[in-house]
Amino acid sequence: MSEAAREILARDENYLLPVYARYPVVMERGEGCTLFDIDGNQYLDMMGGLGVNALGHTHPRMLAAMAEQAAKIVHLSPQFSNRWASELAARLCRLSGMSGAFFSTGGSEAVEGALKLARTAGRQRGGNRKHGIVALKGSYHGRTFGSMSVTGQEKYSVDFGPGLPGVHFVQRNDLSGLRAAVTDQTCAILLEPVLGEGGVHFLSAEFLSEARRLADQAGALLIFDEIQSGLGRTGEWFAYSRHGVQPDVLILGKPLGGGIPLSALLVDDELFHSFGMAKHGSTLGGTPLGCRLGVEFLDVMEEENILERVRAVGARLGERLEQLAAEYDEVVQVRGAGLMWGVELTVPARPLAEEGLRRGVMFNVVQGNVLRFLPPLILNEAQVDQAMEVLGAVFAEAFTSRRANQAQVANVA
Numbered sequence: 263m264s265e266a267a268r269e270i271l272a273r274d275e276n277y278l279l280p281v282y283a284r285y286p287v288v289m290e291r292g293e294g295c296t297l298f299d300i301d302g303n304q305y306l307d308m309m310g311g312l313g314v315n316a317l318g319h320t321h322p323r324m325l326a327a328m329a330e331q332a333a334k335i336v337h338l339s340p341q342f343s344n345r346w347a348s349e350l351a352a353r354l355c356r357l358s359g360m361s362g363a364f365f366s367t368g369g370s371e372a373v374e375g376a377l378k379l380a381r382t383a384g385r386q387r388g389g390n391r392k393h394g395i396v397a398l399k400g401s402y403h404g405r406t407f408g409s410m411s412v413t414g415q416e417k418y419s420v421d422f423g424p425g426l427p428g429v430h431f432v433q434r435n436d437l438s439g440l441r442a443a444v445t446d447q448t449c450a451i452l453l454e455p456v457l458g459e460g461g462v463h464f465l466s467a468e469f470l471s472e473a474r475r476l477a478d479q480a481g482a483l484l485i486f487d488e489i490q491s492g493l494g495r496t497g498e499w500f501a502y503s504r505h506g507v508q509p510d511v512l513i514l515g516k517p518l519g520g521g522i523p524l525s526a527l528l529v530d531d532e533l534f535h536s537f538g539m540a541k542h543g544s545t546l547g548g549t550p551l552g553c554r555l556g557v558e559f560l561d562v563m564e565e566e567n568i569l570e571r572v573r574a575v576g577a578r579l580g581e582r583l584e585q586l587a588a589e590y591d592e593v594v595q596v597r598g599a600g601l602m603w604g605v606e607l608t609v610p611a612r613p614l615a616e617e618g619l620r621r622g623v624m625f626n627v628v629q630g631n632v633l634r635f636l637p638p639l640i641l642n643e644a645q646v647d648q649a650m651e652v653l654g655a656v657f658a659e660a661f662t663s664r665r666a667n668q669a670q671v672a673n674v675a
């Protein structure tokens with residue numbers, strides 16, 4: 263590593279709060295699915311900026327749209343109109359079957375909006391006591407106060423409690439647990455159709471349908487958080503599309519603004535006026551630049567048939583992961599669809615990701631023992647093969663040596 267890289271890493275340590283387990287690399291630029299560090303080393307990006315870089319890095323059309331829009335107007339007070347916010351809203355509504363949008367910056371902020379909407383709609387429908395929120399154990403909705411409170415992983419909230427009152431957690435795909443938790447005091451059922459940060463777990467069609475039925479029965483909102491699984495990630499526009507269960511509220515984020523912070527809260531017709539004037543807002547949400555990029559992102563997705571490509575390339579990635587899984591006892595399960603995959607291991611995954619990085623591929627770890635794949639949606643077959651060759655070598659080294667160690671221990675014993 264160069265002296266310059268070392269200096270930057272040391273400065274990071276001195277000045278950036280240590281809330282991320284950063285990797286010892288300083289990135290400089292990206293091109294397609296490849297990143298380059300400041301020493302000129304290149305890396306295949308299998309984590310896609312945690313799902314943000316759906317069109318990879320420096321996509322020519324995104325760059326052109328960015329330059330053109332930045333030369334006109336970047337930010338505008340949300341009290342003024344520009345053509346891009348409502349164009350993006352209309353496009354998203356058409357794709358999702360929703361009726362209106364509110365734009366904010368990151369995913370957590372959109373979750374906050376959904377929670378506020380659920381509370382106000384609950385109050386309108388059933389008075390002050392209708393404020394309960396049913397969410398899932400193992401879910402992830404963000405780290406702001408409300409989103410942390412509905413995240414079903416104690417490690418995120420244990421130091422900051424108490425969180426929001428009235429939140430009930432249910433095991434994923436547990437129909438009877440869900441039935442028991444939803445009451446007439448429930449104002450919302452909040453679900454990730456695919457629990458991403460929780461380790462890439464898919465909710466069953468039955469569970470989603472039952473959530474829809476219970477929400478209707480209780481007069482509660484069914485909210486789908488598709489910040490990670492939405493906008494093409496699973497090979498469909500939305501993960502819920504494959505099950506035909508329509509939510510009342512849909513939350514999107516990550517790739518929407520092409521790397522410019524942008525998230526969307528989409529609502530059905532009935533909720534269009536629920537917030538009330540000035541009860542919700544976001545100074546930096548829905549900027550002309552972000553929304554312009556959102557429109558370009560959707561154009562590229564449609565014109566270049568990216569969904570089809572995600573299904574084909576994703577199927578290959580899934581097959582290759584299954585082949586690896588068959589070779590090693592350390593792989594517990596491979597789960598995924600499109601270009602969203604998780605490989606659950608019996609051992610910590612971080613050392614494997616570190617070794618992958620040394621070999622030129624960026625892998626991502628969640629839950630300590632799950633390798634998660636969220637590569638750019640423009641990944642091609644050759645890149646899948648390249649990533650899998652590296653992963654195969656990493657597994658061979660780590661797991662063989664682990665077996666050898668076990669054999670050695672057995673011999674000594």
Ligand SMILES: Cc1ncc(COP(=O)(O)O)c(C=O)c1O
Nearest residue numbers: 368369370402403404487489490
């Ligand atoms: C499903 C889901 N919801 C919410 C969030 C929070 O989004 P952000 O980090 O943009 O605030 C994430 C981020 O990973 C997510 O995956």
